[in-house]
Amino acid sequence: MLYRAFRINESDNVATALTEIPKGERCEIIGEGNLREMETVEDIPVGHKIALCDIKKDESILKYGVVIGRATADIASGSWIHLHVMCSNFDERSSHLDAVTGAPKDIRYE
Amino acid sequence: MKAEEITWLGFKRKNGSPGIRNRVLVIYTVKCSEFVARRIVELSGSPDVELIGFDGCTDNQYAVNMLISMIRHPNTGAVLSVGLGCEYIQPEWLSDIAEKEGKPNSWMFIQKEGGTNRTIEKGVSWVRETLAKLADTERVEMKLSDLVIGAECGGSDYTSGLAGNVVVGRFFDKLVELGGTAIFEEIVEAIGLGDLLEQRAANAEAAKEIKYTYEKALDYCKSVRQYSVSPGNFAGGLSTIEEKSMGAVIKSGTKKIEGVIKVSSPPKHPGLWLLDSTPDPYWMQFGITNPNDSEGLMDLISCGAHMVFLVTGRGNVVGSAVSPCIKITGNHATFERMSEDMEFDASPVLLGEKSIDETAEELMSYVSEIAGGKPSKSEAMGHKEFFIPYKYQEKEVAFIRACERKSD
Secondary structure, eight states: OOOEEEEOSTTOSEEEESSOBOTTOEEEEEESSSOOEEEOSSOBOTTOEEESSOBOTTOEEEETTEEEEEESSOBOTTOEESTTTEEOSSOSGGGGBOTTTOOBSSSOOO | OOGGGOEEEEEOOTTSOOBSOOEEEEEESSGGGHHHHHHHHHHHOOTTEEEEEOOOSSOOHHHHHHHHHHHHSTTEEEEEEEEOSSSSSOHHHHHHHHHHTTOOEEEEEHHHHTSHHHHHHHHHHHHHHHHHHHTTOOEEEEEGGGOEEEEEEOSOOTTIIIIIHHHHHHHHHHHHHTTOEEEEEOGGGGTTOHHHHHHTBSSHHHHHHHHHHHHHHHHHHHHHTOOSOOHHHHHTTOOSHHHHHHHHHGGGOSSOEEEEEETTOOOSSSEEEEEEOSOOTTSGGGOOSSOOHHHHHHHHHHTTOSEEEEEOSSOOOOOOSSSOEEEEESOHHHHHHTTTTOOEEOGGGTTTSSOHHHHHHHHHHHHHHHHTTOOOHHHHHTOOOOOOOOOOOOSSOOSSOGGGSOOO
């Protein structure tokens, strides 16, 4: 298959895209767990996470088998998961960064 | 060959712990003597002669401890300290430490020697004589169980936590099983994983140290509202500090953690140790949540690491004085693009081409070659970076903050 994502722990509800995965494409899931394929519902940039199932607002995002944050909106299976739909349970500031570039939006440049 | 059967010849040291290199350290004790010390290193014409130093002029216990740890380091064979003559740090006392370690040593003040050229000339001739002496250093058989290896990551991308650090973690498991010593650091990159780390403590005392150290880092991050993540990390797909933390902590493998050590304090016995390099409370205003990679490598070396791993997805070029540095990447494109600098490619794990176990075994045989004397890529290119900043740290985990302590 052309597109691939890596799931590092079988209890994870996300996998990491090893290639760019365009919207509507099927990708191979390698690594742990039984799920072997997934269809994307939006573009997933390389290195970013894809939802492996539907995740409700306030539910935990799991990677490496540990909680890496929580959903700030309902997330559909196959979606791109990043700052726009999840946040840290510790770091407040990162929720204010630009989802694509990571640039800070809470500091004024005049 | 089985890992436990691999041997090579190391350098015998008076304090018992053998070295894998036999370096001559030229130490400047203030910025004013750096040029002269550097020229001595350059003119010696030997890759075994290396420069380290502290800019000063005011001294700092943390920096002095670090210089002492480099003198006592098993990879150090001889020491020349070069001072200007009016700074706080005393080159003669550094020489005394080397003497006690049974290492050839000398010291000079530039003001006393009569300036740049006279000092350089005297230094170069001492270094050349010493190199000849060091050729006769007694050799001793070493095994992987004799090694202390430190690991840190820098310039991380999504591959670091999925491949590079994962392979290092498995390597550490194997090293500890063989009876060796593994050190991992970056407690500020463990935010979100306090319970997980505490559960891995080897005993109650270790658990207490881990808890305190974790809370210290968390307090600090909270108070400055800044965690050890950067815009580049987010752009690369990491969404939270917890995600980055787990990718970083995975390099510690799965073994029990014997305790927390501080900079310049070698582990008390073999096994896996957490190095806390963050400043202690009250002095936290000098702290930074994101030290540069050379600082991290020096911290590990100050704890006696014979060799250090730098795991980097985006790529880096630094090496290190005193101990060879091996740069590991889980990003195949980075490995190809920076092939002269990147030393070990962990990406086959991500691509499903090789197992984690197989790749960790390969790393182990590579480590044996470097330990046996083969120069690492950074060593061969002359990368000898070092970084000794002003910092405030207690030598052991200090459960009472310095500012809260009653004065004597």
